[in-house]
Amino acid sequence: MASKLALPTDPPLPERLDRHLLDTVGVVPAQASTGALSQALSQVARAELSRRWVAGEQADGVAKARRVYYLSMEFLIGRSLGNAVAALGLEGPAAESVATHARTLEDLQAQEPDAALGNGGLGRLAACFLDSMATLGLPSFGYGIRYEFGMFAQEIHGGRQVEYPDPWLADGTPWEFPRPETTHRVRFGGWVERAEAPDVPPIWRHAGEVMAKAYDHVVPGHATDRVATLRLWKAAAPAHIDLHAFNSGDYARAAEFKNEYENISWVLYPNDSTPAGRELRLRQEYFFTSASLQDIVARHLAEHGRLANLAEHVAIHLNDTHPAIGVAELMRLLVDEQGFSWAPAWAMTRRIFSYTNHTLMPEALETWSVALMQQVLPRHLEIIFRINHDFLLEAGAQRPGDADFLRRISLIDEHGERRVRMAHLAVVGSHQVNGVSALHSDLLVHTIFADFANLWPGRFCNVTNGVTPRRWLAQANRGLSGVLDARLGPAWRRDLGELRRLAEHAGDPALQADVMAAKRQNKARLAALIDRETGIDVDPASLFDVQVKRIHEYKRQLLNLLHAVTRYRAILAQPHAAWQPRTVIFAGKAASSYHRAKQIIRLIHDVGAVVNDDARIGGRLKVVFVPNYGVAAAELIMPGADLSEQISTAGTEASGTGNMKLALNGALTIGTDDGANIEIRQAVGDSNIFIFGKRTHEVAAMRAAGYQPLRLYESNPQLKGVLDSIAAGAFSPDEPTRYRDLVDSLLWGGDHYLLLADYEDYVATQGRVDALYADPAAWARKAILNIAGMGPFSADRTIGEYAERIWSLPVRS
C-alpha cells in the first residue's frame, strides 16, 4: 500500500539524516548537536509515516471502510522517536547512522519530552490501544485534546512533592501535523428557542463559540504499513473576537478575550481522585467531544453523501464518561442540524456508541449539576431530559409502581442539588458497556450498574486490559528481547502468545542465566537512574521491590511502607540474622489537592532518610522514591524490577496495567486478589505469584460487620510497634507529630482501605518472597514462567476483542 506512494529514489538512511539536518533543522551535519540529530531522525521517520498515513487514508476512503473512533480525554503517549524507528524497522540503520555522529539512539531519544497528556492508567491504556489498533490494521482514530500543558512535572523538595508545569510543546514537536483546513465551531451557553411547529427542532441561541483546530499525530503500526491517527483539538478564539478588540485599540482586552476561549485546551486536569467540579472541565469535555463528532459526521458525509447509514460505518467508543456528553451531542447534530426525527436518530446513536468504565471509586463517577449544564449546554440538557423521559417510560413498564427503581436508574440524581449522572447517560446511550478485568466487570453488574444489567443483561461484558509488547518489552527491555529472539524468534512482538513456548524451558539453566543476566543489567541501569535522581546508592544485587503508580489510598503505598518499617525494626532487633537485602522503590504522582497522598510521599522520604543512612542496617534495606514518574521513567523501571507490588484493597483496582508490564518484564507479583491480578494468577499459575490478603467478599463482609482496626493493632505487637514508632516521630524527629493524624486515620478513622486487616498476611508473604529469592534458580524459573504466561495481556488481544464483540470491525493486517 505504502509502496504506491514510496518515492522511487529514497536515499539510504545516513543521507536522509544529513539532508534533514541541512534542509529541515538547519545545521551543518558534521557539527550537529544531539538535539539536532534527534530532530533530524524524527523528520526521517515522520516523512515515511506521512506517506503511510496518506496511503492508508486513501485506501480506507476507496473501501468506504467502517472506522472506530476512540474518544478519550487522555492519551499518555510518552516519547515517539524510539517507537517510530522500531515500527519502521529502521533500528539497525538508524543506530549505525547515528554512530557516525558519535551518538547512540538512546542519546537521541532522551532529548524528547514525554507527551504526558494523561494522569495514569486510563490515559496510558488509550495510548497502548492506538498502538494495537494501528498494528492490527484497524481503520481507527483517537480523538482528544491538544493540551498545551500535560501532566505536571513532579519535583521533590525536602521530601515533599512540588508541581511544575509541563510545557511539552514549548520547543515544538516533530510528531504533529497541523491541519489548519480542519476546524469546527463549538458553541456554549445561551438559551433554546422553541420552534412554532411541533416537528421543527428548536433553535439553540448560543452565547459564545470557540474554534477547534485539528492537530494529527501519526501512530505507527508494527510490521505493517498501517498507521492510526490521533487527532487532538486545540481551542482558538474565533477571528472576529480578536479583530473587534484590536480594532478599538484595546490590546489587553483583546488578549483577555482570546484567553477566555483558548484556556479550554491549556491544561490537563491533574486529578483522578476527585471530580474537579469545575466548569472548565465540562467545557473541555464538550469541546473535544463536539469537535470529534462534527469531524466524524463530516468525514462520513464526504464519503457517503448521507447519514442514514452512519451506524453501519462508524463505531464511537467512550473512554470512561468524560466524552459521554457525546450521546446528547450526536442527537443534537442528527435532529437539530441534519433533520432526522427523534426515534431513528436515537436508534442510530445507540448502535454507534459503546462505553468502558474504568473505576468503581464513587468520587470518580462524574455528575454535573443541572444548573451548570443549563448554563453551559442548555440544548444538551433538554436532550438529556428527553432521553431520560423515554428511558424511564420504557424501564418503568418493566417494573410498574417501583418508584425507587426509577429514582436509582434515572439520568438525573434528584437527591439534593439535581445532577446529571454521566455514567447513566453513557449506559443508556450505548449498545455495549464493559469493565476492564473479569472481577471489575462482575462488580459493575452487581453494584453500580446492577439495575441496568437487570434491564439489559446483554449490554454488559468484560474486556480485560492489555499493554503493547512493542513499547513495554521490545523497546524498554532490549536485553530480555534479545534473549527471547534467540529462543523464540521475533514473532512475539506481534503474537505475544508465542511467549508460551518459554514455559517448557523454564528450568533450563542456560535460559535462566540469560534471563537473569538481562535482569541484572536492567537493574544496574535502574540503579544509575536512582543515583542520578536521588543521590541514593542502591545495590543491584539486592531484591528490587517496586511499586509505581498514582499515589492513592486505595492502592495502599502506605501498606508497603508499613512493611518496610517492619523490616527495618526487625533487622535492628536481629542484626545478625541472614536478611535478604532489599531495595524498596516507589514512584508516582499525587493529585495536587490530595493531601493524604502527598503526606504518604513525604513519609516515604522520611522513612528512607532514616533507614538508608542507618549504619546498623548496613545497606540491607533501602527505601527510595524516584521522582516524576511517567512513561519515560516507567520504561526504565519496569525492566529492572524483581518484585511487583499490586496491593490494592480487593475490589478497588479496576484492572491495573502496571501489573502486566512488570510481569512481562520478568518480575514476580506480590498482590491482592484484585483487578487483573486475578487473571495474571490464572495465567502464570498459583505457585508463581504471591497472593495475600482479604478477598473482595471478605472486605465487604468485614466492613458490614463493623471493622475494628484498633483490635488488630492491640493484638499484633509487631504492627503496634510499627504504628507507634511512626506516630511518635521516629521518622520525623524534627517534627514528631507529623504523622500522628495519618496513623490516627488508621486506628480511629476507620482504616477504610483495610491496611491493618491485610498487614499480617502481607508481612508473612514478604517473608516467603525473601525465601524464594535466596534460591536464584527457583526464582529465575518462576520469573520465566511469568514472562511465558503474559501472552493474554497483549493489548492486541484486548483490541481484537473490542473489534469483534463491540465495534464489529474485521481485524486484518
Ligand code: 26V
Ligand atoms: C477521573 C477524573 C475526574 C475529574 C478530574 C480528572 C479525572 C481523570 C481521570 C479520572 C478517572 C480515572 C480512572 C482510571 O484511570 N482508572 C484506571 O484505569 C486503568 C485502565 O483501565 C485501570 O487499569 C486502573 O485499574 C484504573 O484505576
